[in-house]
Amino acid sequence: MTNVVDRLLDATRRRVDGADALWRREERTAVAFESGRLKTAGVTEEAGINLRVLAGGRVGVAGTTAATPDIQALVDRARASAELGEPLDLAFPPVSRLPDIPTHFDTAAGASLERLIRMGRTLVERLAREGCQVNVAVEREIAETTVGNSAGARGGYRATGVAVTADLLRIAGDDVLMVYDQYTGADLPADADLDALARSIERRLEPALTVVEPPEGALPVVFTPTGLAAVLLPLEHALSGKTVLQGTSPLAGKVGEALFDAGLSITDDPLAPARAASRPLDDECIASRTTALVERGVVRRFVYDLETAARAGTYTTGHGRRGIFGKPRIAYTNLIVGSGPDVVGARHAVPLQLGGGLLDGIDDGLLVDDLIGVGQGNVIGGAFSHPVALAYRVRRGEIAGRVKDAAVAGNAYDLLKRIGGFGTDGRWLGSHWSPSLLLEGVSVARR
Amino acid sequence: MRDRLAAALKASRADYTEIRVERTWSSAVTFRGRRLETATVSEDEGGFVRVLNQGYGWGIASFTSLDELPAMVIRANQLSRAVRLDEPIRLAQTAPQVAAAALDLDGDVRGVPLAEKKRLLEAYNGAMLGVSDRVVDTQASYQDEVSEVWYVNSEGTALSQLRPEVVLSGTAIARRDGTIEKGLESIGLRKGWRSVHGLEERFRTVAGRAVDLLDAPRVKGGAYPVILDNELAGVFVHEAFGHLSEADFVYQSPQAREMMTLGRRFGKPVLNVGDNGAAPGLRGTLPFDDEGTPTQDTPLIKNGILVGRLHSRETAAKLGERPTGNARAISFRHPPIVRMTNTYIAPGRGSLEDLIKDISLGVYACGAFGGQTMLENFSFTAAYGHMIRDGHVAELVKDVVLAGNLFQTLDRIDHIAGDFTWNQMGGGCGKGGQFPLPVTEGAPHVRIEEALVGGDVPA
Numbered sequence: 001m002t003n004v005v006d007r008l009l010d011a012t013r014r015r016v017d018g019a020d021a022l023w024r025r026e027e028r029t030a031v032a033f034e035s036g037r038l039k040t041a042g043v044t045e046e047a048g049i050n051l052r053v054l055a056g057g058r059v060g061v062a063g064t065t066a067a068t069p070d071i072q073a074l075v076d077r078a079r080a081s082a083e084l085g086e087p088l089d090l091a092f093p094p095v096s097r098l099p100d101i102p103t104h105f106d107t108a109a110g111a112s113l114e115r116l117i118r119m120g121r122t123l124v125e126r127l128a129r130e131g132c133q134v135n136v137a138v139e140r141e142i143a144e145t146t147v148g149n150s151a152g153a154r155g156g157y158r159a160t161g162v163a164v165t166a167d168l169l170r171i172a173g174d175d176v177l178m179v180y181d182q183y184t185g186a187d188l189p190a191d192a193d194l195d196a197l198a199r200s201i202e203r204r205l206e207p208a209l210t211v212v213e214p215p216e217g218a219l220p221v222v223f224t225p226t227g228l229a230a231v232l233l234p235l236e237h238a239l240s241g242k243t244v245l246q247g248t249s250p251l252a253g254k255v256g257e258a259l260f261d262a263g264l265s266i267t268d269d270p271l272a273p274a275r276a277a278s279r280p281l282d283d284e285c286i287a288s289r290t291t292a293l294v295e296r297g298v299v300r301r302f303v304y305d306l307e308t309a310a311r312a313g314t315y316t317t318g319h320g321r322r323g324i325f326g327k328p329r330i331a332y333t334n335l336i337v338g339s340g341p342d343v344v345g346a347r348h349a350v351p352l353q354l355g356g357g358l359l360d361g362i363d364d365g366l367l368v369d370d371l372i373g374v375g376q377g378n379v380i381g382g383a384f385s386h387p388v389a390l391a392y393r394v395r396r397g398e399i400a401g402r403v404k405d406a407a408v409a410g411n412a413y414d415l416l417k418r419i420g421g422f423g424t425d426g427r428w429l430g431s432h433w434s435p436s437l438l439l440e441g442v443s444v445a446r447r
Numbered sequence: 448m449r450d451r452l453a454a455a456l457k458a459s460r461a462d463y464t465e466i467r468v469e470r471t472w473s474s475a476v477t478f479r480g481r482r483l484e485t486a487t488v489s490e491d492e493g494g495f496v497r498v499l500n501q502g503y504g505w506g507i508a509s510f511t512s513l514d515e516l517p518a519m520v521i522r523a524n525q526l527s528r529a530v531r532l533d534e535p536i537r538l539a540q541t542a543p544q545v546a547a548a549a550l551d552l553d554g555d556v557r558g559v560p561l562a563e564k565k566r567l568l569e570a571y572n573g574a575m576l577g578v579s580d581r582v583v584d585t586q587a588s589y590q591d592e593v594s595e596v597w598y599v600n601s602e603g604t605a606l607s608q609l610r611p612e613v614v615l616s617g618t619a620i621a622r623r624d625g626t627i628e629k630g631l632e633s634i635g636l637r638k639g640w641r642s643v644h645g646l647e648e649r650f651r652t653v654a655g656r657a658v659d660l661l662d663a664p665r666v667k668g669g670a671y672p673v674i675l676d677n678e679l680a681g682v683f684v685h686e687a688f689g690h691l692s693e694a695d696f697v698y699q700s701p702q703a704r705e706m707m708t709l710g711r712r713f714g715k716p717v718l719n720v721g722d723n724g725a726a727p728g729l730r731g732t733l734p735f736d737d738e739g740t741p742t743q744d745t746p747l748i749k750n751g752i753l754v755g756r757l758h759s760r761e762t763a764a765k766l767g768e769r770p771t772g773n774a775r776a777i778s779f780r781h782p783p784i785v786r787m788t789n790t791y792i793a794p795g796r797g798s799l800e801d802l803i804k805d806i807s808l809g810v811y812a813c814g815a816f817g818g819q820t821m822l823e824n825f826s827f828t829a830a831y832g833h834m835i836r837d838g839h840v841a842e843l844v845k846d847v848v849l850a851g852n853l854f855q856t857l858d859r860i861d862h863i864a865g866d867f868t869w870n871q872m873g874g875g876c877g878k879g880g881q882f883p884l885p886v887t888e889g890a891p892h893v894r895i896e897e898a899l900v901g902g903d904v905p906a
Contacts, residue, residue, distance in 0.1 A: 031530075035699035039536070041526040042507035044780060045515070046493070065491050067512035077488055084476075084486040084565050113529050133700045169822075171702035174854050176823035217904055246480055246584040248620045248627060325489045326475070373826030376817030377848060380620065381627040383665070385901035387850030389821040404824065407850045407901030409668060413625075445668030447855075447899045 004069070005148040008051055011071045012150065016079065018054040018092050020149035022283050022322050023047070030139040031116050033124050041113060048324030053078040054092075058085035059307065063325040090310050092149040096287045098280040101271050105187035108160035109142050116140060119194065123166050126198045133169040138162075140188075141276075145283075153285035160186050161276035164194070168201055175211065177402070179204040179390065181352070184430050186274045199351035204369060204390065207354065210401035212393050214446040220365035220420060221408060221442040222358045222394070225427055225434045227368035232337065232434075233375060234382040234412040235266065239293050240330050241304035245312050248380055250413060251299050258297045261419035263338075266294040268303060270318065270333035272341075277333045277431040284320035284328055291317050305330045337434035338422055356423020356436035360397045366444055367392040367399060368408060385409035409443040449607070452599045455516050461498035461506070461524045463538065465600035467737060468494040468513065469779045472557055473592035476564050478572040480584050486561050493779040496523040499538070504530030509780050539763035539770045541740050543603030548734040552611045554640035556591035564589050567643065568615075574647040575619040575630075575654035581661065582654050584620040589613075591639070604739035611639045612730070612885065614873035615646065619654035623661050628845065630657035631816060631830060635730045635873035635885060656831055659843055666832060666844040668902035672809035673849065673895045674802050679815045679829050681870045681888025684720055684792045686818035686825040687851050688713070690878070692722070692747045692755070693773070693785040694762035696822070704766075711753045714857045717795050720748040722757055724772050724788030729869060731788035731886040735772065738783055742772035759785050777881040784879050791889035795863030802862050802894040809835035810900055812847050815872075825851045850899040864892035 005021045012019040025047040032040045048065040051074055060082025062074050120138045127134045139162070146156035167180035181200040183189045189197075223231060235251075243249040251259070270288035272278050281287050284306045292300045304312065305320035305328050321331035355367055371386035387407045393400045416439070423436030452466050470492040477484040493511040496519050500506075506527030508519040556564075572587035591613040598606045616633040630653030636642050675683055690696070697703040724742030726732055735741055738760050747755050758766075759774035762785055774783035803811070814830025832847035833840045867889060875883025 037532065037534075038504060038530050039532075040505040040507060040782075041530050042505070042509075042782070043522060043526065044508070045510045045512070046780070047511055061485060061487055063487075063489055065493060065511040067514055080561065081485070081487045084483065084562060086483050113526070117529070131702060133703075169700070169703075171700065171706055174706060174823070176706075176821075176853075178821060242479075246620075248584045248622060250625055250627065325473075325491070326487065327485050370821075372821050372824060372850075373817060373819045373828055373848065376819065376826070376828040377846060378627070378629055378816075380629070383846050385668075385846050385848040387824055387826045387848070387899070387901065389824060405850065405852055405855075405899060407668065407848065407899055409665075409846070409848075409901045409903060443668055443901075443903045445850075445899060445901050445904050447670045447850075447897070 016053040016055040033136040055082040061327040092151040103159040196351040208402040212401035214403035214406035241302040260297040286318035356425030463499040471594040537764040538760040549609040553638040578654040621657035628660035633873040663843040676813040680890035680893040682815040714751040719793035729887040738774040740772040789887040794867035859896040862894040
């Protein structure tokens with residue numbers, strides 16, 4: 001089946017000026033524990049192909065999940081799509097040498113359903129406590145990808161991915177508290193990883209049992225790696241070559257300028273060991289490599305795919321991602337904030353340390369672990385404003401308890417100019433790695 | 448297809464088996480700025496099998512290769528038998544349904560050339576770009592689909608449905624130096640080609656607003672009397688209450704059941720809330736849910752009192768209540784879970800002026816960029832707002848995000864106007880990894896005596 005890319009590219013020969021294609025097959029196995037008991041086991045199998053053609057100087061795409069695709073019909077649809085497309089001088093890259101990185105782990109691929117269930121049960125038993133509901137999901141994915149183009153480039157790899165998520169819901173009278181954590185990686189979690197996950201939940205839960213009044217004003221706020229998402233999201237948008245091309249990136253034209261705190265570095269790393277987003281090449285046949293986006297506060301590079309790079313007159317950074325339908329778009333792989341994981345961090349088995357060592361100097365402030373509505377405001381402008389989902393008041397360097405009915409607001413570009421401190425608690429959260437950050441002068445409103 | 452499904456059902460050795468097969472034809476056109484991004488036609492198909500055995504849990508399988516159907520029925524049964532349960536899963540009784548329900552295609556989108564769809568969207572995109580030089584970027588998209596869905600289960604239900612959908616959306620980005628603002632229009636209809644014309648003015652309006660917001664101040668954070676316009680009030684009821692009324696939240700937790708006891712007061716007598724999957728012509732409307740249960744109008748809050756909740760067959764059986772037709776899946780890739788359909792705040796009396804006239808300082812929050820709930824607490828993000836000063840709508844303000852609390856915010860709704868509208872938006876609802884599920888929200892203008900608005904506060 002993997003030679004479907006070859007057959008498809010053969011079929012485009014003499015009918016179009018150039019083409020590239022992706023074939024991907026994914027198989028997911030998932031088990032779900034609800035309220036502490038195993039309820040569901042399921043599998044998902046999906047395969048499909050995505051074709052892009054260059055015809056008459058214009059680009060068109062087509063995709064199908066049909067099990068036995070009508071290849072001629074797919075080419076016809078891609079050509080019809082190109083007839084409506086914009087002119088573009090798109091060059092498909094030639095063969096290149098691919099980095100040798102492990103993406104497929106036999107222990108993950110070979111894990112039996114019973115083993116996945118055992119992992120889930122271990123967590124459920126560990127987290128069980130009076131008055132709390134525990135939900136755990138374990139998911140294992142096995143994927144195979146083949147990409148190729150009319151310039152002769154070919155690449156493919158098999159990959160595994162494992163995600164374990166646990167949440168604990170505590171309802172006491174009218175107080176609802178939810179804490180969660182996750183493990184993600186290309187291989188199965190070690191016992192230490194599951195222990196770190198459980199301990200991360202426990203460390204959030206214990207100080208949250210006391211509810212205290214929120215503070216108010218422009219205050220020092222520590223954002224945990226999870227809480228930081230709202231602050232980093234505007235930068236993720238602004239560092240995309242697409243946003244730059246469209247003239248809406250506040251960072252456009254600022255390469256080489258020191259716009260952020262000198263401690264802030266952001267790197268995209270598709271070569272990070274054993275991460276689920278790592279890959280030897282992108283979905284447009286470009287060999288993977290690490291890209292420094294922000295280095296010690298200085299804007300260095302935007303990320304591009306083939307088409308955006310062609311329009312912008314630059315080169316692709318290997319950030320093309322494509323699904324079965326639609327055309328490739330720009331997507332990050334693993335985003336690393338700060339200096340990146342050391343050997344211990346890379347192994348993931350680090351339980352959350354609430355505060356990351358940043359609370360000492362705070363007389364009155366907030367520790368934010370989770371916000372509500374992230375991504376729904378005017379993200380590109382840098383402004384954020386969100387009610388807290390899980391946050392703690394910090395008094396005289398200590399966590400005083402959980403706060404409710406408070407909202408934090410600020411502008412990412414202003415706040416990241418001066419960072420009060422980087423935590424010692426860097427950890428992976430899906431495809432993001434970061435420590436906690438202390439930001440000064442964050443607006444905290446309360447009722 | 449019916450024969451294939453019947454044969455697969457017959458071969459199943461599980462106590463309960465259901466099979467869903469979908470075939471979706473869709474086309475999409477997107478513009479970014481003045482440039483066409485894509486114009487494509489796609490075909491997607493696949494199947495879903497879910498089985499249950501006495502003393503065991505759910506086994507599920509989804510797949511894109513329909514040739515695999517018989518093998519997947521066997522696989523789902525093996526998975527079910529790997530999940531041993533002490534407390535059996537029961538499904539509430541429903542009468543078997545046999546029907547072929549074809550919704551009106553309203554101008555079959557499959558017969559319209561892609562070039563015509565491109566022309567239509569180009570006009571709407573151009574309407575946004577033409578508003579001002581300050582509109583530096585746009586994203587406009589047109590998506591349509593016609594899906595054929597077959598559903599059968601081992602209790603005798605056999606359904607086929609034909610569902611059209613069309614979604615138009617436009618984002619206008621306005622910029623002056625470092626200040627960047629956006630305006631958003633989104634229209635989602637369970638209709639076809641005949642319903643998507645003549646909308647230029649709506650796209651022009653949101654682009655104009657993005658430009659106006661460049662000069663607007665950020666709202667000051669704090670607690671205010673707040674009036675929600677119809678669109679934001681719809682998002683509010685979805686986030687504030689709709690998700691809590693989904694019975695999968697309460698059915699396994701005694702504490703949650705206690706908190707959501709039927710008969711408990713959640714609001715003042717002016718508050719009436721419901722969910723109606725059978726309302727004609729809306730995006731969340733379907734004759735049957737994805738377990739084959741007919742949809743219905745389900746009252747949730749009556750005169751401020753909790754009177755009902757939304758169910759699947761499993762949650763209904765567990766709580767000894769009746770299924771409401773709210774088990775929905777976004778596609779064959781997912782199992783049905785308890786979801787909303789068309790959720791509404793029923794109209795009260797009076798107009799916006801009646802709600803505003805006795806507010807000396809407040810916020811009129813309008814339009815919706817989105818909302819999210821964490822159960823007790825939730826956010827709803829307005830597209831823009833106006834300050835209310837001395838009973839009048841005053842200056843435009845931006846970054847209006849409201850922080851809600853289930854027990855406090857609902858109870859502080861003290862006036863509901865009579866100007867009800869359904870908001871037929873695109874996008875949809877996300878839950879349990881399933882996004883976007885087509886839903887509709889409806890509401891009149893709503894007044895909240897006091898709500899927390901996030902934003903800058905004095906140091």
